[in-house]
Amino acid sequence: MIGDMTSTATAPDLSPAPGTDADATPARGRPNGVRLDQVARSFDIAQGRHDVLRGLDVELGSGEIVAVVGPSGCGKSTLLRLIAGLDRPSSGVIRIGGTALTGTDPRTAVAFQEPRLLPWRTLEKNVALGLPRGTGRTEGRERVRHLLQLVGLEHAAELRPREVSGGMAQRASLARALARSPEVLLLDEPFGALDALTRLRMQDLLLEIHAAEPTTILVVTHDVEEALYLADRVLLLRSLREEGPEARSLARVVDVPGTRPRDRADHTLAELRVHLLEGLGVTTHQTTTASTTSTTSTTTEFPS
Numbered sequence: 248m249i250g251d252m253t254s255t256a257t258a259p260d261l262s263p264a265p266g267t268d269a270d271a272t273p274a275r276g277r278p279n280g281v282r283l284d285q286v287a288r289s290f291d292i293a294q295g296r297h298d299v300l301r302g303l304d305v306e307l308g309s310g311e312i313v314a315v316v317g318p319s320g321c322g323k324s325t326l327l328r329l330i331a332g333l334d335r336p337s338s339g340v341i342r343i344g345g346t347a348l349t350g351t352d353p354r355t356a357v358a359f360q361e362p363r364l365l366p367w368r369t370l371e372k373n374v375a376l377g378l379p380r381g382t383g384r385t386e387g388r389e390r391v392r393h394l395l396q397l398v399g400l401e402h403a404a405e406l407r408p409r410e411v412s413g414g415m416a417q418r419a420s421l422a423r424a425l426a427r428s429p430e431v432l433l434l435d436e437p438f439g440a441l442d443a444l445t446r447l448r449m450q451d452l453l454l455e456i457h458a459a460e461p462t463t464i465l466v467v468t469h470d471v472e473e474a475l476y477l478a479d480r481v482l483l484l485r486s487l488r489e490e491g492p493e494a495r496s497l498a499r500v501v502d503v504p505g506t507r508p509r510d511r512a513d514h515t516l517a518e519l520r521v522h523l524l525e526g527l528g529v530t531t532h533q534t535t536t537a538s539t540t541s542t543t544s545t546t547t548e549f550p551s
Contacts, residue, residue, distance in 0.1 A: 278430040279430045279431065280344065282341070285303070286329065286336045287301045288329060288334065300326060313465050313466070313479065326465075327465065331355055332348055343430070360438075362417050364408040365408075369404065371391055377424060398452065399418065413442075430462055431463045437453075476516070478503055483526050485498040
């Protein structure tokens with residue numbers, strides 16, 4: 248989840264980028280990529296400056312799914328907030344489609360761990376809240392109907408959040424995030440509050456949605472298996488708390504082989520899972536075959 252950090256730093260300007268309308272309907276077509284150049288975020292606290300992110304150089308390709316994992320406090324949710332335009336980097340530049348980000352951008356949408364639906368509105372009307380301002384009534388009704396069908400909720404359109412399961416509410420939240428046809432979809436542990444079986448089904452649903460409406464996706468997760476199943480690449484961030492002042496946030500990048508949907512039992516994913524868990528400091532007590540991983544996937548290490 249995205250949480251708040253008490254800070255004495257100057258509050259960033261969260262106004263839309265100059266020349267853009269935060270409620271404008273984004274142009275449809277090939278989704279834009281995201282580029283982070285030397286991005287850092289620090290906060291002034293009672294003990295001094297607290298560095299959360301430092302020296303982050305990352306590019307998300309157009310239509311790519313990228314997962315972010317790392318220990319608590321490494322800046323995963325801070326990174327998502329920065330790309331969403333809900334916070335401003337202390338240094339560095341974030342670009343979407345080549346344009347520097349200076350605030351919230353109509354090309355991005357965010358879905359959180361909790362559905363955050365309005366309890367007095369039906370699912371249909373909750374999804375409609377995501378439509379850009381100025382959307383025509385007929386166009387909006389058709390867009391909402393299409394999205395409800397896409398997430399398998401057309402039969403529940405008139406129900407209210409208290410009348411549906413957690414998984415159904417999360418599907419409605421995803422549909423709402425997609426209502427404005429975002430080019431960049433940011434997901435902050437979107438399935439973390441769901442039971443194990445529903446979580447697996449939601450992972451498959453996300454891939455189906457991505458196939459039907461391709462967009463660039465950044466998903467923050469604590470689940471290594473989820474990251475490997477969903478993503479084209481997995482970014483492992485390190486916590487800067489125990490590192491020196493020159494350490495960078497990005498510890499390694501893992502390119503996940505194969506095409507989606509992947510076989511959850513694939514031995515290569517099992518090897519990569521062990522590799523990522525070890526990077527997180529978790530001992531798996533499992534012997535891995537280095538040659539298997541090295542010939543089927545690419546892992547780039549970034550020294551601290």
